[in-house]
Amino acid sequence: SQTIHQWPATLVQPVGSPLSLECTVEGTSNPNLYWYRQAAGRGLQLLFYSVGIGQISSEVPQNLSASRPQDRQFILSSKKLLLSDSGFYLCAWSPGTGAYEQYFGPGTRLTVT
Amino acid sequence: EDQVTQSPEALRLQEGExxxxxxxxxxxxxxxxxxxxxxxGKGPEFLFTLYSAGEEKEKERLKATLTKKESFLHITAPKPEDSATYLCAVQAGWGAQKLVFGQGTRLTINP
Structure with a gap:
């Protein structure tokens, strides 16, 4: 069966500090990978998605970036965090072809102070 | 632009209602x-996929239906453990399977 991991679970960072959130998927090959952000009491905003190693598409212009160094690894980064970057960050995967549903990880709660 | 609107924002029910x-x-x-x-504090858990108008899916006390303009999630005789936020999302067009999410409905079932 497939499993998706995210870490860390919670993170408190000062404004201007760098960020690195990691997501890995087990039990599948060549998945599509996604990063979402969820503000308190709101829906999910798609930030980045990837259909393969090194292939990243950005949905929202901002100070975040994403990378996919391996088939089942997806990393969300920032060089300098802003207060507005606070939120609940979710990684998701879906099969590369055929089925369309996405499966989510446990999330990372980021607070920028 | 693709849009998804969920209603109500919040719903309180008595157990069994x-x-x-x-x-x-x-x-x-x-x-x-x-x-x-x-x-x-957790990631969303997948429930159902509906592909065409008229389609229905069921899981325990939940049944999802789809028309050409909307979908309904029917909850029959709910229990307190059904309390959660329910999110709806659509996939449109062709390409990398991007989903557009609604804001969610926060459901509370009182015992």
Missing amino acids: SSSLNCSYTVSGLRGLFWYRQDP
């Missing part, structure tokens, strides 16, 4: 509509 949640959508070329359940 059946009701429905609504998801209205505007998309160009619906490929699929998805329902998720999200508990506080």
Whole structure:
């Protein structure tokens, strides 16, 4: 069966500090990978998605970036965090072809102070 | 632009009191509509996929239906453990399977 991991679970960072959130998927090959952000009491905003190693598409212009160094690894980064970057960050995967549903990880709660 | 609107924003029911949640959508070329359940502080849990108008899916006390403009999530005789936020999402067009999410309905079932 497939499993998706995210870490860390919670993170408190000062404004201007760098960020690195990691997501890995087990039990599948060549998945599509996604990063979402969820503000308190709101829906999910798609930030980045990837259909393969090194292939990243950005949905929202901002100070975040994403990378996919391996088939089942997806990393969300920032060089300098802003207060507005606070939120609940979710990684998701879906099969590369055929089925369309996405499966989510446990999330990372980021607070920028 | 593809849009998804869920109503109501919040719903309180007594245990055993059946009701429905609504998801209205505007998309160009619906490929699929998805329902998720999200508990506080956790990632969304996949429930159903609906692909065409008239389709229905059931899981325990939940039944999802789809028309050309909206989807309903019917909850029959709910229990307190059904309390959660329910999210609706649509996939439109062709390409990398991007989903557009609604804001969710926060459901509370009182014992």
